Amino acid sequence: MKKDVLVSVLGTQTNDVGEKDTIHLITEGKMFKKPTSYYIVYNESEISGMEGTTTTLKVEPHRVTLNRMGSSEFKQTFEEGVLHQGVYHTPFGSMHLGVIPSKVDVALDDQGGSINLIYELQADQRKLSDNSLLITVKEEKRFQ
Numbered sequence: 001m002k003k004d005v006l007v008s009v010l011g012t013q014t015n016d017v018g019e020k021d022t023i024h025l026i027t028e029g030k031m032f033k034k035p036t037s038y039y040i041v042y043n044e045s046e047i048s049g050m051e052g053t054t055t056t057l058k059v060e061p062h063r064v065t066l067n068r069m070g071s072s073e074f075k076q077t078f079e080e081g082v083l084h085q086g087v088y089h090t091p092f093g094s095m096h097l098g099v100i101p102s103k104v105d106v107a108l109d110d111q112g113g114s115i116n117l118i119y120e121l122q123a124d125q126r127k128l129s130d131n132s133l134l135i136t137v138k139e140e141k142r143f144q
Contacts, residue, residue, distance in 0.1 A: 001033040001110060004140040007042045013121070014130045031112070031137060036060065038108050040137055044068070057115070057135070059108055064115055078117050080104045085122075098122040112137040 007029040013021045029042030037060045044053040052071035057064060064078045073089040078101045085098040103118035115135040121128045 001031075003031050005029050005031045005040070005112060006138045006140050007040060008134075008136045008138075010134045012132045016127070016129070028140060029137075033110065040135070044070075044072075059106055059115060061106055062104060064104060064106065064117065078104050078119060083122075096124050098125065108137065112139055 005028070007025075007027050009023075009025045009027075011023045015021075025044075027042050029040055032039040032041075037058050040057040040059065042055055044051060044055055053068050053073075054070050056067045056069075058067070062080065066074070066076045066078070068074045071091055074086060074097070076086045076097070076099055077084040078099060080101050080103065083098055083100045085096060088095050088097045099119045099121055101117055101119040103116060105114075105116040107113045108115065113136070115133075115137075117131075117133040117135075119131050119133075121131050
């Protein structure tokens with residue numbers, strides 16, 4: 001299965017003094033189905049600050065792996081209660097980041113669905129922020 005989809009990404013970051021920053025991106029993408037997982041692929045835009053980067057999400061029932069390639073490169077796994085670390089490469093330099101998800105909720109099928117992640121973001125093993133990421137995927141209906 002391979003289909004065109006609309007991908008909506010709503011991300012919220014709350015720092016240690018309670019200030020919130022929210023980003024909302026809606027873009028076209030592709031969804032593939034493999035025997036034990038779904039793959040969602042989309043291009044980042046200027047809105048996300050990662051123009052020139054392709055994001056691939058490997059979505060399993062209890063784990064989501066994010067892989068960014070291009071102008072920014074980063075691979076991170078979200079698994080409830082498990083610390084995963086990676087190196088985030090940007091045009092401005094690299095940094096070690098870690099995530100500890102408190103929620104990994106996947107409700108995805110062949111028609112689309114949602115991925116809800118709530119996690120603590122760390123840099124060099126120190127808490128940076130509390131984050132949420134809600135990704136919704138809908139089959140794109142093209143009119144001819």
